Amino acid sequence: MLKGLGGLGGLGDMAKMMKAAQDMQTKMAEMQAEMANTVVIGEAGAGLVKARATAKGEVTGLDIDPSILVPSEKEVVEDLILAAIKDAQSKGQMRMAEEMRRMTEALGLPADMKLPF
Numbered sequence: 077m078l079k080g081l082g083g084l085g086g087l088g089d090m091a092k093m094m095k096a097a098q099d100m101q102t103k104m105a106e107m108q109a110e111m112a113n114t115v116v117i118g119e120a121g122a123g124l125v126k127a128r129a130t131a132k133g134e135v136t137g138l139d140i141d142p143s144i145l146v147p148s149e150k151e152v153v154e155d156l157i158l159a160a161i162k163d164a165q166s167k168g169q170m171r172m173a174e175e176m177r178r179m180t181e182a183l184g185l186p187a188d189m190k191l192p193f
Contacts, residue, residue, distance in 0.1 A: 096183075107179060112131075113130065114171060116128075116164050116171060118159075118160045118164025118167055120158075121144065121156040121159075123141075124140070124143070124156060125140050125141070125159070126140075126160055127157070129168050131167075138157065
């Protein structure tokens with residue numbers, strides 16, 4: 077008579093692997109939700125323009141110093157806004173990569189392993 081999955085040889089290992097995969101998927105979903113609520117700030121022009129974004133890269137706000145809002149500097153202001161947004165998104169990507177590295181290390185996987193989620 078078979079005793080649990082242990083009597084099925086490799087199926088017990090397969091069940092452990094499936095459980096580990098489900099745990100990893102759950103942790104990934106939790107981390108993704110956390111990153112959607114984590115705010116990063118990008119800056120340009122020595123802080124004259126600041127962009128708020130989630131760590132997932134969604135821009136949620138801008139803060140523009142009124143001293144640069146002059147019609148003759150329109151293109152400069154536009155460039156600063158774009159630079160601040162790119163900086164915020166870059167910081168978000170770095171934060172996401174940090175969290176992914178922590179997660180893979182906590183699971184005993186190589187830090188640079190790319191997860192399929």
